[in-house]
């Protein structure tokens with residue numbers, strides 16, 4: 001029953017779609033044509049540094065106006081006051097979620113959290129990036145960190161939780177560890193998702209959509225496997241079907 005509803009494009013997934021499609025386009029018309037093929041009942045959308053730098057806040061507002069939940073992924077990392085003000089600017093756009101870098105430290109994260117309190121019921125989720133999914137132990141070592149990616153993710157996720165944020169960006173490879181070490185309600189947002197057989201590209205710590213959900217990820221950020229698909233809507237529906245447990 002559930003799966004046939006999803007095949008028809010309408011399902012209970014609309015209540016809380018797990019897939020966040022990363023819109024990384026450099027042409028506005030391509031992005032708009034792509035979004036027209038999708039449906040806010042089937043996915044949320046992420047706007048990151050590439051599109052925000054090209055097309056700015058009006059693009060984000062346009063997606064919010066189309067009833068999409070938008071994750072504004074600008075990974076703020078600066079002095080606490082600057083990050084707090086940037087978070088408010090993001091919240092003013094009506095986004096569903098925004099992020100900072102956990103490595104900006106506890107003071108920066110606390111300022112960010114406090115800056116959003118005034119939004120009360122309209123407060124976006126605030127999460128922190130731990131270790132980018134494109135990084136492995138060698139990359140961490142090159143920036144002076146001797147821990148494994150898993151150890152570093154756990155350390156930064158605990159710090160993020162202690163600062164009162166809603167969750168983290170991590171790879172799905174760390175999801176089960178974080179769910180058992182922090183709390184069930186602490187959101188795990190995981191990019192580096194690759195359906196079986198799709199190219200990894202620059203991602204290193206990857207998992208399939210189903211593995212990620214089984215590991216405890218709350219939201220799966222997926223870009224190229226959907227945006228570069230010949231039939232993005234069908235690919236999205238297939239991925240949604242693959243994560244029904």
Ligand SMILES: O=C(O)c1cc(=O)[nH]c(=O)n1[C@@H]1O[C@H](COP(=O)(O)O)[C@@H](O)[C@H]1O
Pocket residue numbers: 022024048073075099129131132133134169170191192193201203221222223224225
């Ligand atoms: O914060 C993010 O969204 C993010 C964090 C991270 O560790 N890794 C990561 O890939 N991302 C973003 O997630 C998206 C992944 O896209 P694809 O690799 O095309 O699926 C990109 O827009 C990245 O900017």
